[in-house]
Amino acid sequence: SQTIHQWPATLVQPVGSPLSLECTVEGTSNPNLYWYRQAAGRGLQLLFYSVGIGQISSEVPQNLSASRPQDRQFILSSKKLLLSDSGFYLCAWNQGEEKLFFGSGTQLSVL
């Protein structure tokens, strides 16, 4: 069966520090991978998606970036965090037009 792992679960970082969130999927190959952000009281905002290794599409201009160094690994990064980067970050995957499966999320607080 397929599983998705996302870590860390919580993270507190000072403004201006770097960020690296990692997501891995097991039990499938060539998945579509997604990074979403959920701000308090708001819906999910798609940040990046990837349909293959090295293929990254950005949905929202910002100081975040994403990379897919391996087929089932998706990384969200920032060189310098802003206060506005605080939020709940979710990684997800699916195959084609099938169901979306989400990781357990990372609660990021930038202070």
Added chain:
Amino acid sequence: KQEVTQIPAALSVPEGENLVLNCSFTDSAIYNLQWFRQDPGKGLTSLLLIQSSQREQTSGRLNASLDKSSGRSTLYIAASQPGDSATYLCAVPTTSGTYKYIFGTGTRLKVLA
């Protein structure tokens, strides 16, 4: 541009009641619609996926319907239980030919024991 609306934003019901959650979308040219459940501080759990050719899907006490022509979907929960308390979100794909999903802001459900 696809937009998704969920009404009501919050709902509180006594245990055992049947209830309906609503989801509306502006562009009816979708190929599926998904319903998710989110517990506080957790990720989303997929509940049901309805293909554009289907009118409804059922899983246990959950039944989701889809009316593409009117841009609406409903999630019916039968015999609600306190364990059903969560936020329920619907999502539809964009119509730009990629697999990106647009989410509603959700309905926060509380089932009282």
